[in-house]
Amino acid sequence: MGFLIVNRISLPVGAPEGEALSLARRRLSSLGVPTRGLSFSVYRRSVDARRKKDIRFLYSVAVTGEMPTVSDARLAAADIARATDPVLPEPVGTEPLFHPPVIVGSGPAGLFAALLLAEHGYAPVVLERGGSVAERRRAVAAFSGTHLLDPETNIQFGAGGAGTFSDGKLITRVNDPLCRYVLSRFTEFGAPEEILTLAKPHIGTDILSLVVERILDRIVALGGEVHYHTKFLSCRTAGERLVGVLTDRGEI
Template structure:
């Protein structure tokens, strides 16, 4: 096939017109196009009075050689297919174990299962259906389940998110991840969309289907199975303990625990696994009416159905040296209660596939350095997070309501006493107050400085009634589990592969999945499949 760039459609032209555009661009008859597939879609909104959808397509045509000779900007389509690595020749004495079923763990398990290694996946939380009920109950004001919540359970923290699949990494495995997601019932458009997303509603089905595929391939998935100890002999893993009772013998463990498994961090540190502090960010969730974001981004085209709900990504460098930025923006979504420990308040954002809720929300975060942790212990960042989560819990009334503040009040350094016309989406509810009581002074200072500057980039961002809800502390892990970059094994425990967000090595669904695949490949490249 050959790759054709810059195929433009107006917003009112149907995507089915792409073959016609290709034939005109190549000056060939439509019947000379044997087949085509969209490789990438983007939006060109540089002109105020015009927005175009721009496509790159891979096309099979008659007389391909002549086309390549005629056009300098047309080339053969690169081979982006994922290729299985050759397996090793050593014998596995025990089945490999994957701890965690977030993106890194699920894809590590899937690759191992596809190649015949019969992995055992251990998940401390519950399957996605049970987990969804547990989360729903918590949001309705019932008790927090500390082992089944927005952070813990099948699919990881990403299950209750926007399901964004954007990534900055350039890796052939990205395509493998996207294709497996489509095979598991994700929308096919994620293969080419300029900002692909699944949405939490579809993502639940997808992770269930991946789990079933692993099981069909002789893998095993165990829920309610928290790893409580590692068995290590002469610097090598020999097994794991589950729920303080069961021992599973294994010499290969992929550690995909997610960024909130604080008790597991403690266990790893006690076991001699080398961990170091890592910077992260904290802040709030900020909510606006979605129509304000649409109008600011798309102007006269704001209501066009082809564009959907607009998003944004904003950055600012504070005078105090702190980076301020938006993160995990959820168009047409909601702010969610994401606590995993009792007596804490943690916020996150979530959208369904349609992105059709009234509000847009995003994290508004400020850089936190390791010097801010107040100690040299590798887990000092966890204590720093917990301090502000507990402060938010108290400020919200000690019943998992979240503290909030209108942007106008925040900028004028006065507590909020009521909600404006931006209605909060957070459940079980919010308490208007003063967010400076649950965030560090340097975070408050940087956000107050940044908001007017960000408003100049995105009109309406600092609108009076925009609502800030605190606190967001789990944007990334506060630690890194150190590993050898060649073997991906822990520096202190052979056969232990820390991966994904929990290991401090990834920043989203796709990048975490790719990291999990890489670890699985290390095992495959060393051992023969299990017969």
């Protein structure tokens, strides 16, 4: 579904968000667009600290609803952009899948690959060299007290990957609509709604570790499997076909 984004609405720190919505409505009205029936919401908020004595918030406001046609040139002149909600492609195949897909690692990429496969009924098997989130918490606490390192389950290795015990910053240089999809899924599993609008979203380790646990629980609830303390070694092939996955605990 398409919508508009009204950009560069500058307000002093402390001004209510509703003022940003009002200014967005006013800017759209200046183009002759009737705003009755349109919905306005904060799309993004960032801090403009270029002037130390006048720090401000910069807002982008999303506008949804039926509206008359306005040329792209007129929109651009008013610093308004068109946007669309990210749409994930539906899985398409012509042959049945006789074996579950195997995912190596439960970091961000593996976590979301497993989640989407599980939600489409594919019951993935996730191989993770480290331990669960609960095991990682214990290992990290033990290392802080004893300085004895578990080489497989620690602040770097285990459920959720290295980011689980980072400070929870969700920043990327990639400008892709799917970034917002990822953030929305995080909120579904317990992250605060504000990460959808902050220019530099941040969750925090305490919440992020819970989010990772809940995503993994959903994968298992949908029929997937998570094999902790299982290290991928290699693939077994027959000609050009993949026929097995070798781990330090045997073949899958």
